Amino acid sequence: MDETHGTLTDEPGLPGMPAAAPVPAATPYRVLARKYRPQTFDDLIGQGAMVRTLGNAFSANRIPQAWMLTGVRGVGKTTTARILARGLNYLRTGQPDTGPTVSMPELGLHCQAIMESRHMDVLEMDAASHTGIDDVRGIIDGIRYAPVSARYKVYIVDEVHMLSEKAFNAFLKTLEEPPPHAKFVFATTEIRKVPVTILSRCQRFDLRRVEADVLAAHLKKICAAEGVEAENEALAAVTRAAEGSVRDALSLLDQAIAHGAGAVTAAGVRDMLGLADRSRIVDLFEAAMRGDVPAAFAELRSQYDAGADPAVVLSDLAGFTHLVTRLKLVPGAEADPTLSEAERVRGTQFAGRLAVRALSRAWQILLKALPEVQAAPRPLAAAEMVIVRLAYAADLPTPDEALR
Incomplete structure (x- = not known):
């Protein structure tokens, strides 16, 4: 310590060499x-x-x-x-x-x-x-x-x-x-x-959970104040992960800024959170609901190889099933600002084609399977068996239809 200036210095220089320059004290970062x-x-x-x-x-x-x-x-x-x-x-x-x-x-x-x-x-x-x-x-x-x-x-x-x-x-x-x-x-x-x-x-x-559109707008304002470029889809992903908690959202945004070296992108946030691409979740949903097991397996394996957690993939799949059900039953549900363009457009198409009974059955299968996949010694294999269950149950009739 240099007592005259109050600054930190390195070890004394070797004989005949100049002394080390003082190191200025860094300003602590505030999250x-x-x-x-x-x-x-x-x-x-x-x-x-x-x-x-x-x-x-x-x-x-x-x-x-x-x-x-x-x-x-x-x-x-x-x-x-x-x-x-x-x-x-x-x-x-x-x-x-x-x-x-x-x-x-x-x-x-x-x-x-x-x-x-x-x-x-x-x-x-x-x-x-x-x-x-x-x-x-x-x-x-x-x-x-x-x-x-x-x-x-x-x-x-x-x-x-x-x-x-x-x-x-x-x-x-x-x-x-x-x-x-x-x-x-x-x-x-x-x-x-x-x-x-x-x-x-x-x-x-x-105190209420903060609504998704309000929280997303708040994050956008903070990014502007920090001089950070942020994609809307990335902020929507952070908002979804925060579940209405402002502190969680800001902590995730802090991490995303560091992860992306000052730029917040949708791909960077997905990589940081271990999520799959939302459009690829829609592809997996489509393959499973039309009973195409090979295509569904290939998509699940591709997402797993890209770093997505099988349990998170199934959780996202359940979330998309819930979204399609809302789009089918709730007028104006497509106006949610946290939805990606793929979710909004293709989700509306699925809502027009799929029956409520099929969506309800898919939700029950995914909900009951999540704890199994989380506890399984081989999560990918467990997730594949859930996809098989989902694909073969997609076109099954309800009990009253079977009786008729």
């Missing part, structure tokens, strides 16, 4: 999920109903003592809790105090510290690692003191379902009648594990 974490209620995507309810409650000064935020991983529960704490304590320097608000056009007096989890009056606790009654007792003992600088003391308890039974019981009285300067925000992915006595004392918000 996309952290870099683009929402800062205000306007940044939250797909949660309009919750934001509207909170805005009306703040405007009418009908603010409850506790909120319960629930939903699958990655939809923004902890982020929403921090934004909620920021809204409760929002105050602009040199401006009159207008009380809690969901409209935060600029950083307030407490905003930066709250969003960075270092504000003295906004305490975050991870219930997964602080499960006991002693941890809750620390909150109860400190809640009687007024906030140091903010309007409210806000206690954010993440994964609250991990608290022990005694810890929950210790919370009950304080949660029902807290001092006026204290608010609680709970977050959990397992709402059924939270006692009803706790739920009845909270205002509950179920």
